[in-house]
Amino acid sequence: MKPCPHETExxxxxxxxxxxxxxxxxxxxxxxTCSTCRERxxxxxxxxxxxxxxxxxxxxxxxNLLWWRAQxxxxxxxxxxxxxxxxxxxxxxxxxAIFAGAPLLKSQIQKGWNWSSWLPGPSSVSRxxxxxxxxxxxxxxxxxxxxxxxxxxxxxxxxxxYLATDRK
Amino acid sequence: MNWDFVIPGVKTTDTVQVTEPxxxxxxxxxxxxxxxxxxxxxxxxxxxxxxxxxxLMQESYVRFLCASAPGDxxxxxxxxxxxxASNLMRDHWRRPGTTSIDDLPEEIFVSVDSxxxxxxxxxxxxxxxxxxxxxxxxxxxxxxxxYSHREIAQITGLAIPSIxxxxxxxxxxxxxxxxxxxxxxxxxxxxxx
Numbered sequence: 001m002k003p004c005p006h007e008t009e010x011x012x013x014x015x016x017x018x019x020x021x022x023x024x025x026x027x028x029x030x031x032x033t034c035s036t037c038r039e040r041x042x043x044x045x046x047x048x049x050x051x052x053x054x055x056x057x058x059x060x061x062x063x064n065l066l067w068w069r070a071q072x073x074x075x076x077x078x079x080x081x082x083x084x085x086x087x088x089x090x091x092x093x094x095x096x097a098i099f100a101g102a103p104l105l106k107s108q109i110q111k112g113w114n115w116s117s118w119l120p121g122p123s124s125v126s127r128x129x130x131x132x133x134x135x136x137x138x139x140x141x142x143x144x145x146x147x148x149x150x151x152x153x154x155x156x157x158x159x160x161x162y163l164a165t166d167r168k
Numbered sequence: 169m170n171w172d173f174v175i176p177g178v179k180t181t182d183t184v185q186v187t188e189p190x191x192x193x194x195x196x197x198x199x200x201x202x203x204x205x206x207x208x209x210x211x212x213x214x215x216x217x218x219x220x221x222x223x224l225m226q227e228s229y230v231r232f233l234c235a236s237a238p239g240d241x242x243x244x245x246x247x248x249x250x251x252x253a254s255n256l257m258r259d260h261w262r263r264p265g266t267t268s269i270d271d272l273p274e275e276i277f278v279s280v281d282s283x284x285x286x287x288x289x290x291x292x293x294x295x296x297x298x299x300x301x302x303x304x305x306x307x308x309x310x311x312x313x314x315y316s317h318r319e320i321a322q323i324t325g326l327a328i329p330s331i332x333x334x335x336x337x338x339x340x341x342x343x344x345x346x347x348x349x350x351x352x353x354x355x356x357x358x359x360x361x
Binding site: 011015039040042043044046047048049050051052053054055056058059060061063064066067069070071073074079 | 193196197200201204205206208209212213218222226227229230232233234287288289291292295307308311312313314339340342343346347
């Protein structure tokens with residue numbers, strides 16, 4: 001791998017179109033003795049000719065098409081960047097809903113789903129009416145808390161699921 | 169309420185803020201006019217597949233335009249573009265299920281390439297088909313695009329000493345193949361005369 005001092009000359013001669021007719025006789029005689037330059041000339045000639053032909057036959061689109069495609073991609077990437085923290089917030093909301101719902105569910109399982117005990121018995125109220133429900137809620141705060149908590153969890157979960165699926 | 173304070177990164181403006189591209193459309197059109205054909209030539213001749221070259225060229229330009237800083241000046245931008253194209257070509261070869269150019273039979277190239285009739289490429293193509301993809305890349309960049317070792321290093325991501333050695337070996341190999349081909353075709357030419 002010994003470099004020849006004429007290596008750059010080969011490239012210049014070929015690029016300027018001096019090869020073969022307008023080439024210096026000294027360089028021509030150098031080529032007869034230097035295998036590296038001969039090799040380089042052969043490869044350069046082959047590649048230059050192939051490039052010239054390929055450039056002429058190249059199939060190129062209109063630049064505007066690529067410009068708009070790039071604009072669209074940039075916009076989509078920007079939207080995705082903005083959407084990332086929102087998605088994180090949605091996941092966070094879902095986690096909170098699960099963490100709030102799990103202890104409640106656990107307590108209810110332990111109580112044996114005995115929700116009817118909170119409601120006034122059929123003996124005291126003969127038929128369902130709103131006034132009696134409020135009256136029972138006033139007397140028993142745990143029922144009100146339970147209903148509010150359940151509603152909040154259901155609403156939050158529904159919102160989180162909706163937002164998460166809506167993004168897709 | 170400023171949501172930026174609550175959730176960092178959330179923009180509360182109505183429109184999504186898209187950063188301005190480094191080139192405007194007129195500048196890009198002019199740059200494209202000058203660089204598209206050499207880039208296509210590089211991709212088509214190194215991959216051996218003009219259809220793939222079309223796809224990779226489009227993707228290269230789109231990625232080039234999406235880049236925040238594609239480079240200052242024509243030379244730098246062109247080098248950056250070739251770098252993107254080289255990476256895309258390398259990704260294509262690395263992708264599982266993609267047949268490497270070395271594994272494809274010669275007939276496939278003949279049927280795909282409509283420019284086969286041309287003398288220069290017809291002479292170089294069999295020699296290129298016998299080279300490894302990386303060697304083809306290096307040879308094209310060095311001898312067709314006239315890039316220096318330093319520039320090739322920037323495009324391919326290889327170290328300059330490695331490029332020097334790889335290019336020396338690749339040049340030696342391809343010149344041997346080209347010489348063999350010319351020796352083989354010489355008796356045929358004499359017979360024709």
